[in-house]
Amino acid sequence: xxxxxxxxxxxxxxxxxxxxxxxxxxxxxxxxxxxxxxxxxxxxxxxxxxxxxxxxxxxxxxxxxxxxxxxxxxxxxxxxxxxxxxxxxxxxxxxxxxxxxxxxxxxxxxxxxxxxxxxxxxxxxxxxxxxxxxxxxxxxxxxxxxxxxxxxxxxxxxxxxxxxxxxxxxxxxxxxxxxxxxxxxxxxxxxxxxxxxxxxxxxxxxxxxxxxxxxxxxxxxxxxxxxxxxxxxxxxxxxxxxxxxxxxxxxxxxxxxxxxxxxxxxxxxxxxxxxxxxxxxxxxxxxxxxxxx
Numbered sequence: 001x002x003x004x005x006x007x008x009x010x011x012x013x014x015x016x017x018x019x020x021x022x023x024x025x026x027x028x029x030x031x032x033x034x035x036x037x038x039x040x041x042x043x044x045x046x047x048x049x050x051x052x053x054x055x056x057x058x059x060x061x062x063x064x065x066x067x068x069x070x071x072x073x074x075x076x077x078x079x080x081x082x083x084x085x086x087x088x089x090x091x092x093x094x095x096x097x098x099x100x101x102x103x104x105x106x107x108x109x110x111x112x113x114x115x116x117x118x119x120x121x122x123x124x125x126x127x128x129x130x131x132x133x134x135x136x137x138x139x140x141x142x143x144x145x146x147x148x149x150x151x152x153x154x155x156x157x158x159x160x161x162x163x164x165x166x167x168x169x170x171x172x173x174x175x176x177x178x179x180x181x182x183x184x185x186x187x188x189x190x191x192x193x194x195x196x197x198x199x200x201x202x203x204x205x206x207x208x209x210x211x212x213x214x215x216x217x218x219x220x221x222x223x224x225x226x227x228x229x230x231x232x233x234x235x236x237x238x239x240x241x242x243x244x245x246x247x248x249x250x251x252x253x254x255x256x257x258x259x260x261x262x263x264x265x266x267x268x269x270x271x272x273x274x275x276x277x278x279x280x281x282x283x284x285x286x287x288x289x290x291x292x293x
Contacts, residue, residue: 026096034070137232
């Protein structure tokens, strides 16, 4: 059995409390929020590494208002979900959590996954471990650019010691993501930071996430070949993680998949151009998983 690890950080005042808590693999507790009518088509929103369910707030509200039951959850080791005592943050562990969550709802979801969450969805569906109605991959493809992936990892590794002030954390985010909106910074970052016993502000995620082994492209390539459900790839037009060539390769692997390139967005597509992304995702879902009227 996989015991839960004690999260040594303290949530900051005003940090949003999760609307729901569900059980993932081996008793791992997953925290999440939801929007819309629970009787509507289920859409599960999976964030990227180092993010939380809050990355999907605007998208979840948009989908909920359109009649979908949108659910965003914190992956293990992130946000308000449990940390793994054994440090297992492998792709397979993430897939097992997703499988348990799908079983809890008891119906096929449409999966919307960004980066890490997209890879979890792609492999889970492609390996026939998750049954879904549709798939939206957000700036993740079987073939990714090593330099872009290295940049993400470098930022995460470089900030594991935490920050002395919220302003310092905001400066680090701005240096990493110049496109990030300044509104609500630094105090808008509070939901993504925790206070450590050392008096410093730390990101909400378990530092052992950085000990995960590097996953090769082959597993994602094989999973893409086996996809048989409506699929949309959304790429940030200025992404350094998924290149135009990588997108074309995916469309060759997954015949019939659709593609949207969002100008002015980097790897954090929904954060950079949430308005455009939300419309593209909703248009796709309305066509392939329509809301009953």
